[in-house]
Amino acid sequence: MSSTDMSSTDLPSVAQPDALTATMREAGVLASGAVSDVTVISDRPMLISRIIRLGVSYSGAAPDAPETLILKTPMPAFAKTLWRGGRHEVDFYRGLARLMPKGLVPGCYGGAWDEAALTWHLLLEDLTDTHQTATPWPVPPALPHAEGIVRALARLQAAWWDDPRLGVSIGSFTTADERAERSRIFAGRYERFADDMGDRLSADRRAVYERLMAATPRLAERYVSRRNLSILHGDAHVWNFLVPKVAGHDDVRAFDFDQWRVGVPANDLAYMLALQLYPDRRAQIERPLLDIYHQTLVAAGVAGYDRAALEEDYRLAVLLHVAQPVSHWAIQLPPVIWWNNLERIFLAFDDLGCRALLD
Numbered sequence: 001m002s003s004t005d006m007s008s009t010d011l012p013s014v015a016q017p018d019a020l021t022a023t024m025r026e027a028g029v030l031a032s033g034a035v036s037d038v039t040v041i042s043d044r045p046m047l048i049s050r051i052i053r054l055g056v057s058y059s060g061a062a063p064d065a066p067e068t069l070i071l072k073t074p075m076p077a078f079a080k081t082l083w084r085g086g087r088h089e090v091d092f093y094r095g096l097a098r099l100m101p102k103g104l105v106p107g108c109y110g111g112a113w114d115e116a117a118l119t120w121h122l123l124l125e126d127l128t129d130t131h132q133t134a135t136p137w138p139v140p141p142a143l144p145h146a147e148g149i150v151r152a153l154a155r156l157q158a159a160w161w162d163d164p165r166l167g168v169s170i171g172s173f174t175t176a177d178e179r180a181e182r183s184r185i186f187a188g189r190y191e192r193f194a195d196d197m198g199d200r201l202s203a204d205r206r207a208v209y210e211r212l213m214a215a216t217p218r219l220a221e222r223y224v225s226r227r228n229l230s231i232l233h234g235d236a237h238v239w240n241f242l243v244p245k246v247a248g249h250d251d252v253r254a255f256d257f258d259q260w261r262v263g264v265p266a267n268d269l270a271y272m273l274a275l276q277l278y279p280d281r282r283a284q285i286e287r288p289l290l291d292i293y294h295q296t297l298v299a300a301g302v303a304g305y306d307r308a309a310l311e312e313d314y315r316l317a318v319l320l321h322v323a324q325p326v327s328h329w330a331i332q333l334p335p336v337i338w339w340n341n342l343e344r345i346f347l348a349f350d351d352l353g354c355r356a357l358l359d
Contacts, residue, residue: 011038014112014121015054015071023110023123024065033060041068047333048082050075053126068126069109074119081331085258086120087113092257093122096170096231104156105254106242124255131242131253138340140281141238147292149241152252153272154293157230157265158300166229171262173226183216186323189330196329205346211358212322219357222316223264228305234259236268237276266310269293270317274348275324275341282348290314319354321345 013019017035024030036059044051052071074086093108107125114120134141134149141149160166167173174182190209194201212219223229233240233254240256273286294307325342349355 011040011054012071012073012121014110014123015052020056020069020123024062027109029064029066029109030058030062031064033058033062033065045075048075048077049073049086053128066109066126068128070106070122070124070126070128072122072124082258083113083118083120087115088260089256089258090120090122092260093124096260097257099170100156101159103251103253104152104159105257127242127253130245131251132245133239134241134243135239137239138276140277141243143285143288145243146238146285146289148243148250148252149238150269150272150289150293151250151296152241152254153233153236153268154296155300156233156254157268158297158302160231161265161297161302161305162227162229166231166262167226171231171260173262174223179217179220183213186326187213190323190326193326193329208322208346208349208355208358209326212319215358219316219320222313228264228309228313229262230265232259232261232263232265233257233268234261236272238272264313264317266313267317267320270314270321270348271324274318274352275321275345277348278344279347279351282351315352315354316357318345318348318352319357322349322354 014023015038017038020035020038021030024035035056037057039055039057041053041055042051043053050073052073054069054071056065056067056069058065074083090111090113093105093111097105097108106127109123109125111122112120134145140146160170163170190213194206194209233256235256235258236254240254242253242255244251269290273282273289277286290310291307294305294310297305322345324345325338328338328341
């Protein structure tokens with residue numbers, strides 16, 4: 001959709017000139033001028049959200065105000081079923097992101113959620129002219145981009161590594177009762193998934209799931225230790241990172257934080273590599289990227305977490321991610337996502353000897 005397809009009178013109320021003026025004032029980037037006109041540059045439906053690029057004009061002095069913005073809103077099909085994820089992302093940008101070092105995530109000018117209407121929105125920094133995703137999904141990135149993405153993830157997690165605010169004023173730790181309830185929910189999802197798969201889910205894989213569910217309390221001990229934890233992105237595939245368009249720059253930004261939480265950082269790495277890559281590509285870049293991740297942590301000041309500890313956490317995370325395709329199936333993500341994830345994660349599970357962790 002171009003700017004000629006929608007006038008400012010057709011825009012959501014949060015993008016109307018008066019509303020944007022108030023938002024920009026609250027964000028501290030519009031002291032005396034006012035928003036005079038808003039146009040739609042592009043309107044892209046994503047899987048669960050809608051990304052609208054806005055052009056913004058001002059009357060009066062507005063030297064610090066952005067000329068373009070990204071308005072993120074929910075897609076109608078997921079607005080109610082995944083509403084809490086949108087609220088969670090709004091909370092991330094309104095709280096956590098403002099406490100982080102600059103340059104890790106897009107800037108945020110405003111956002112809100114409405115529990116009664118089950119809706120939400122975010123107004124974010126527009127990086128369209130300077131950044132892009134490394135490749136079209138599902139093509140994996142070349143090694144230089146993959147390295148930049150992993151360094152960005154490591155810098156983000158190093159910023160919160162064992163921060164005393166984790167689980168107190170930043171996020172929360174799950175209780176034993178909450179973990180038990182999640183296990184109960186997963187068991188129900190798995191039963192329905194296995195019934196639906198029939199003979200497409202082998203006896204061996206069924207046995208892995210049964211053993212994984214039985215071992216979950218023991219496997220959770222790593223998280224319960226509350227050591228070497230940080231912020232997890234929660235959906236850290238490489239297409240949720242923006243890389244600079246100019247080669248040689250390392251200003252990579254992470255986005256889409258509707259699933260952020262406190263946890264074991266290697267979970268994001270396993271999600272990015274083991275869940276998303278087929279064996280040939282993973283064999284080429286998995287070890288180098290784990291090395292770069294650890295080196296970046298150390299350079300950022302993380303101490304007492306050696307490369308062997310990362311390796312151990314990564315293998316455990318790969319094992320736990322065997323559950324991801326079931327959860328993705330349960331929330332009705334397209335089969336092109338969960339089916340391929342199912343095959344890839346079991347291939348990684350076998351390659352890394354994760355079966356031994358179930359004993």
